[in-house]
Amino acid sequence: MGKKENTLKNMFKGVGGAFFALVVMVVVLCVFTNTFATRLNFVNLLKQITCNCLLSFGLTCCLITGFPDLSVGSHVALATVEVCMYQNMGMSLEMSILITLAVGILIGATNGFIYSRTEMPAYIVTLAMQNVLRGIAYVLTNGGAVIVANDVGMKFFKLANATILNWIPYSTIILLIVFLIINTLLKRTVFGRHMYAVGGNSSTAIYSGIDVKNIRLVVYTISGFLAAMAGILTASRVYSGQPTTGVGFEGEAIASAVLGGVSFTGGVGTLSGSLIGILIMGVMSNGMNLLQINYYWQLVVKGIIILVAVYVDQVKRSRTK
Amino acid sequence: MSAEYIIEMKAVSKSFYGAKVLYDVDFKLKPGEIRGLLGENGAGKSTMMRILNGIYTMDSGQIFVDGEEKHFSLPKDARDAKIAFVHQEIALSGNLTIAQNMFLGLEKTTGKYFVDDVSMREAARASLESLNLNLNVDTLVGTLSVAQQQMVEIAKALMQDARVLVLDEPTAALSEKEVRFLFKQMRRLKEKNVAVIFISHRLNEIEEITDTLTVLRDGHIIADGVPTTGLTSNEIIAMMVGRNVTQFYGSEKPQGTDEIVFEVKELTNSVLDHVSFQLKRGEILGFGGLVGARRTELMSAIFGLDPLESGDIFLHGKKIVNKNPRQAIQNGFGFVSEDRKRNGLILVHSIARNLTMNVTSTFIKGIRYDKRKEKEIVDEYGNKLSIKMSSMEQLCQYLSGGNQQKVVIAKWLASNPAVLIMDEPTRGVDVGAKSEIYQLMSELAKEGISIIMVSSELPELINISSRIAVMHEGKLGKIFDEDEIVQSNADELQKEIMFYATGERE
Numbered sequence: 001m002g003k004k005e006n007t008l009k010n011m012f013k014g015v016g017g018a019f020f021a022l023v024v025m026v027v028v029l030c031v032f033t034n035t036f037a038t039r040l041n042f043v044n045l046l047k048q049i050t051c052n053c054l055l056s057f058g059l060t061c062c063l064i065t066g067f068p069d070l071s072v073g074s075h076v077a078l079a080t081v082e083v084c085m086y087q088n089m090g091m092s093l094e095m096s097i098l099i100t101l102a103v104g105i106l107i108g109a110t111n112g113f114i115y116s117r118t119e120m121p122a123y124i125v126t127l128a129m130q131n132v133l134r135g136i137a138y139v140l141t142n143g144g145a146v147i148v149a150n151d152v153g154m155k156f157f158k159l160a161n162a163t164i165l166n167w168i169p170y171s172t173i174i175l176l177i178v179f180l181i182i183n184t185l186l187k188r189t190v191f192g193r194h195m196y197a198v199g200g201n202s203s204t205a206i207y208s209g210i211d212v213k214n215i216r217l218v219v220y221t222i223s224g225f226l227a228a229m230a231g232i233l234t235a236s237r238v239y240s241g242q243p244t245t246g247v248g249f250e251g252e253a254i255a256s257a258v259l260g261g262v263s264f265t266g267g268v269g270t271l272s273g274s275l276i277g278i279l280i281m282g283v284m285s286n287g288m289n290l291l292q293i294n295y296y297w298q299l300v301v302k303g304i305i306i307l308v309a310v311y312v313d314q315v316k317r318s319r320t321k
Numbered sequence: 322m323s324a325e326y327i328i329e330m331k332a333v334s335k336s337f338y339g340a341k342v343l344y345d346v347d348f349k350l351k352p353g354e355i356r357g358l359l360g361e362n363g364a365g366k367s368t369m370m371r372i373l374n375g376i377y378t379m380d381s382g383q384i385f386v387d388g389e390e391k392h393f394s395l396p397k398d399a400r401d402a403k404i405a406f407v408h409q410e411i412a413l414s415g416n417l418t419i420a421q422n423m424f425l426g427l428e429k430t431t432g433k434y435f436v437d438d439v440s441m442r443e444a445a446r447a448s449l450e451s452l453n454l455n456l457n458v459d460t461l462v463g464t465l466s467v468a469q470q471q472m473v474e475i476a477k478a479l480m481q482d483a484r485v486l487v488l489d490e491p492t493a494a495l496s497e498k499e500v501r502f503l504f505k506q507m508r509r510l511k512e513k514n515v516a517v518i519f520i521s522h523r524l525n526e527i528e529e530i531t532d533t534l535t536v537l538r539d540g541h542i543i544a545d546g547v548p549t550t551g552l553t554s555n556e557i558i559a560m561m562v563g564r565n566v567t568q569f570y571g572s573e574k575p576q577g578t579d580e581i582v583f584e585v586k587e588l589t590n591s592v593l594d595h596v597s598f599q600l601k602r603g604e605i606l607g608f609g610g611l612v613g614a615r616r617t618e619l620m621s622a623i624f625g626l627d628p629l630e631s632g633d634i635f636l637h638g639k640k641i642v643n644k645n646p647r648q649a650i651q652n653g654f655g656f657v658s659e660d661r662k663r664n665g666l667i668l669v670h671s672i673a674r675n676l677t678m679n680v681t682s683t684f685i686k687g688i689r690y691d692k693r694k695e696k697e698i699v700d701e702y703g704n705k706l707s708i709k710m711s712s713m714e715q716l717c718q719y720l721s722g723g724n725q726q727k728v729v730i731a732k733w734l735a736s737n738p739a740v741l742i743m744d745e746p747t748r749g750v751d752v753g754a755k756s757e758i759y760q761l762m763s764e765l766a767k768e769g770i771s772i773i774m775v776s777s778e779l780p781e782l783i784n785i786s787s788r789i790a791v792m793h794e795g796k797l798g799k800i801f802d803e804d805e806i807v808q809s810n811a812d813e814l815q816k817e818i819m820f821y822a823t824g825e826r827e
Binding site: 184187188189190193194196197200201203204205206207208209210211263265267268 | 687
C-alpha cells in the first residue's frame with residue numbers, strides 16, 4: 001500500500017493545487033447546475049477536450065525540451081482542411097488520414113530541423129510556421145469551409161462522434177493510447193531523460209554528449225504529428241475542414257501544460273500534470289457554457305485564471321527555495 | 322560626529338523559515354581597514370552581507386554606521402549610508418556603455434526628465450581616472466574583460482563616495498596579474514580611509530591583502546577583527562572548519578607510471594598554436610597560465626567541443642578523433658568544466674538525474690527502467706565523494722557549491738573515464754570541500770585515472786600536480802617535471818611558472 005501511495009504522491013507532485021482546483025470546480029458545477037453531471041455532458045466534455053489534449057501533450061514535450069511550438073493552432077486548421085480535401089479527391093478515409101499525419105510529421109520535422117540546425121529561436125521559427133500553415137489552409141480553400149461529399153457509411157463522422165456503450169467516445173481511446181506512449185517515453189526511456197536534460201540546461205547536455213539537435217528535431221516532429229491528429233479529430237467532430245479554426249489553440253495548450261506544473265523555462269514537468277491542466281481548462285469552458293456565460297467573457301475569465309494559477313505556482317516554487 | 326567604528330553590528334540574528342542562519346553576530350569595522358570575511362559556504366557570510374546591503378532585514382539586533390543607528394530595508398538605504406557592494410556575479414548590463422552603467426538607477430538629469438549624458442560621462446571619466454583605469458567611458462561593457470568589468474563596478478561604487486566597500490569574491494574570475502591590480506586599488510582606497518570588506522576562498526590572498534579577519538562558522542562569529550599577521554594558514558582554516566586540517570592538499574602526490582595513456586601532437590586551431598604533451602597513467606598534469614592563456618580552449622578542443630585545424634590525439638598509443646563530446650566520452654574522456662552551473666549541472670534536476678546523466682543507458686534499456694541499478698550508481702558515487710544530500714531526489718539548485726561540484730565530478734566518474742579533465746575543479750568551493758576534492762583527485766590518480774587539471778591558483782597547482790604545464794597565448798611554454806617541482810621551493814617555483822605564464826620566457 002505504501003508504494004501505491006507513493007506513486008500517487010509522485011503523480012501529483014507539484015500539481016496538488018491544480019488537482020484541488022479541478023475537484024472544487026467539478027463539485028461546484030455538480031451543485032449549481034443540473035446539466036453538468038449527466039451522461040450527455042460527460043460525453044460532450046470528453047469530445048471537447050480531445051483537440052486541446054493532443055496539442056497539450058505535444059507542447060508538454062516541447063516545453064520540457066525547452067521551448068513551445070507556436071504553430072500547432074494553425075496546423076490544426078490545415079489538417080482539418082487536408083483530411084477533408086483528400087477524401088473529396090477520391091481517396092479513402094484511411095489514406096486521407098495517413099497522408100494528413102505524414103504531412104503533419106513533415107511540418108513538425110521542418111520546424112525542428114530549422115530550429116535545431118540554424119539555432120534561430122524556436123519562438124520565431126514556429127511563429128513563422130504558424131503564418132505559413134494558416135496561409136496554406138486559406139489558399140487551399142479560398143477561405144471557405146470544406147465539406148466531405150462522399151463519406152461512405154458516415155465513417156469519417158463516427159471517428160470523433162461515435163461512442164462505446166454511449167459513454168466513451170472513440171477519440172478518448174486515442175487520447176489514452178497517446179498518453180500511455182508519451183508518458184512512457186518521458187518516464188522510462190533514455191530519450192525521455194535526454195529531453196529533460198536538453199530543456200534543463202542544453203549546454204550541460206552538450207557536454208554530456210547528448211545529441212541536442214536531433215532530440216529537438218524529434219520532439220517538434222512529435223508535436224507536428226499530434227497537431228495533425230488533433231486536426232483530423234476536430235474535422236470529424238465538426239464534420240468539415242475549417243481554415244479559420246484553431247486560432248489561439250497553442251495558447252490554450254501551453255496554458256494547460258503550465259497549469260499542470262510544466263515549467264515554462266524547460267526541464268520540468270510531467271504528462272500526468274498536464275492532463276490535470278487539460279481537464280481544468282476543459283471543465284472550465286464546459287462549465288461556463290452550462291452556466292451560460294457569454295463566450296467573450298469566458299476568454300477574459302480563462303486569461304485571469306491562467307495568470308492566477310501560474311502566479312500561485314511561482315510563489316510556491318520560490319518558497320521551497 | 323565621528324565614531325571609532327564606521328560599521329558596528331550588534332547581536333544581529335536572522336532565520337529563514339525557522340532555520341537560524343545567524344546567531345547574535347557582532348561585527349566591528351574601522352575606517353581604512355581591509356577586513357577579510359571568511360567562512361565555509363553556508364556559514365552565513367552572504368546573509369550577513371545582504372543584511373548590511375538592505376536585501377534582507379534582520380530579525381533582531383542593531384546596525385550602527387558611524388555611531389548612528391540605521392535601519393536598512395532596501396539596498397538604497399545602504400547606498401545612502403555610503404556602503405557599496407561589488408557582487409561576485411557582475412551586475413552590469415553588457416549592452417550599455419561604461420558611463421551608462423555607472424549611472425544606472427542614478428541618472429543625472431537636466432530639468433526633471435531628460436538624461437544629462439555630458440555630465441555623466443564627465444563624472445564617469447573622473448572616477449575611472451581616479452583608479453588609473455585607461456578605459457573609454459563610451460565602450461560597451463559587454464566588450465570588456467571580466468577584470469575590467471569588475472574595475473568598472475568598483476569605480477561605480479567609489480563614484481558614490483562609498484566609505485565602506487564590500488567585495489564578494491572579486492578574484493574568482495581574475496588572473497594573477499589582474500589580482501595584483503585589484504590589490505593595488507584596494508591599498509589606495511585604504512589610504513583614502515575607505516574600509517574594505519573582502520570575501521575570498523583563497524587563503525594566500527587573504528593573508529596578503531587583509532589587515533584583520535572575521536571568521537564565521539555555522540552562523541556564529543568565531544573571531545572578529547583579529548590581525549591577519551601572526552596567523553598561519555592552518556590556524557585560519559582551523560577557525561573556519563572547526564577542526565584541524567593537517568593535510569590540506571592530500572597526503573602525497575601521485576606520481577604516475579611510465580605508461581603513456583594519452584598524447585596530443587601539434588594541436589592547432591584559431592587559438593591554439595602547435596600544442597603537444599603526453600599524459601602518464603595515474604598522474605595529475607596541472608595546467609597553469611593567466612586568463613587568456615587558452616587552457617580551457619585547449620581542453621575544449623581535446624574534448625571535441627571546439628574544432629581542430631590540425632594535430633593528432635592518441636589514446637593508449639592509438640590515434641583517435643574526438644569530433645564531438647559524445648565521441649570523446651565513448652573514447653574514455655571526462656570533462657569537469659570550469660562553470661558547473663552552466664555546463665556541468667542541470668540545476669532544476671535531482672542529484673540522481675545529474676549523477677547518472679552520462680550512464681542512463683546502463684539502467685534504462687528500451688522501456689525497461691531498472692530503478693535499483695540507478696540507485697546503486699547514485700549510492701556508490703554519492704558515498705565515494707561523500708555528497709551531503711537529504712535524498713537522491715534533492716534538486717541540485719539547493720546544494721552548496723562544494724556539493725554541486727562533487728555531483729559534477731561523480732557524474733564524470735560514473736562514466737569510468739581513462740582521462741579526466743578538470744577545469745578549475747575547486748572554483749567557488751569552500752575550504753572543507755576543497756580539501757576533500759584534493760584528496761579525491763589524488764586517490765583517483767592512484768587508482769589509475771589520468772587527470773588533467775587546469776588551475777589558476779598557484780598553490781593548488783604546485784601542491785596537487787605531479788607535473789605542471791604552463792601556457793601562454795595558446796602556446797605550451799614549458800612542462801615542469803616531478804624533479805623540478807620537488808627540488809625547487811614553492812616561492813621559486815611560483816616565480817618560474819609566472820615567467821612562462823607571462824610569456825617572458827618561452
